Amino acid sequence: MSQKIDLLKPVLTGQPVIPVLLIDKVEHAVPLARALAKGGLPAIEITLRTAAALQAIKAVADEVPEAIVGAGTILDAKNYQDAVAAGSRFIVSPGVTRNILDAANDSAVPLLPAAITPGEMLSLRDEGYRYLKFFPAEQSGGAAFLKAMSSPLADLSFCPTGGISLANANNYLSLPNVICVGGSWVAPANLVEAGDWDAITKLASDACKLKA
Template sequence: MTKTLLSALIGKAAPLIPVLHVENPEHAVPLAEALVSAGVMALEVTLRTEAAPEVIARMRKAVPQAIVGAGTVTKPEQLAKVRDAGALFAVSPALTERLALASEKVDIPLVPGAVTPSEMLAAREYGFHELKFFPADLMGGTAMLKHVLPLYPDIRFCPTGGISDGNVMSYLELANCFAAGGAWLAPRDLIEAADWAEINARAKRAVAVVAKG
């Protein structure tokens, strides 16, 4: 079965996906506005907080142009929950048979994680051709992705983990990377401090780095 691709949702927007840890639902809207106004359209709200479904719902309602998804999906039942909250995509750090089968029943694009050649092949056999590569910095980074490109030329990745303005282009320049993500665009401490100006500035810098190439 061919899976809906996250890259199709992102389209021509900047291929940057901040991973957002949001404890306070009141931070949802100003956070989304700070990122989207800087040109960062795809937002991954991690399910590491109980507030995540409400945060997703608030972002989708108040900032409809944002491409809001859910991250750290680790249980099959979470797919329907985040879809019902309004998430447009879901991201998992790994892939299990139960998660893959659940994705067949829930109408939401899933980007599962894979870091070894065996995991990548298994994901492709389940029909996934866009995968999360995490933690990128600990699993070989760009060197690893270069090695697997000739093995799986039809698989593309969104690396996260250790990504920054300093190295994001080294990933995005690879033929098998469709986006890059991480917390550096909107760190947890800045979100909790409600420092929307600094988050906006960070997002603008990252977008400029990508635009410059």
């Protein structure tokens, strides 16, 4: 089994922050993706937590060629397949099961699975995974925990997500085993609802200045 690192690594190394987006209205998807890409964050994760999510992914995939759209909150094989069919170019899961791993193995689209314990990390390492999501990051030991993992699990790299903001992102990005972080602060709900795309572009631009 392979993680398809050649496809996933460029997404994770291309920017210090992967926006994690919860989109309630499909009509917000395209201008939001354009605003983030304009600010320097073309890779985005649209979470499957709303009824609009799959349509939002399809809209971005079809209409925003400068964006790299992925799907998050993938809970099972059907979620995986639906997200790929909608146009997702990478998949993110909050944990992992055998069914999700099998779906990843059967798909051309790479998976970034989450792990929060050394046992989960080692299990995914045995499956050939080297890039993992660390979620929920702040609630699971934060940067101090990942720093402790950097020596015994030196060949694993992480994208921590959960409780990360502009204020604490560099605590993670300064670690040798952190490749990028995931965050929702670059697209706050009030700005999305107001359609203030210029403000979101500014937040994306500020995020790009973080240490990668």
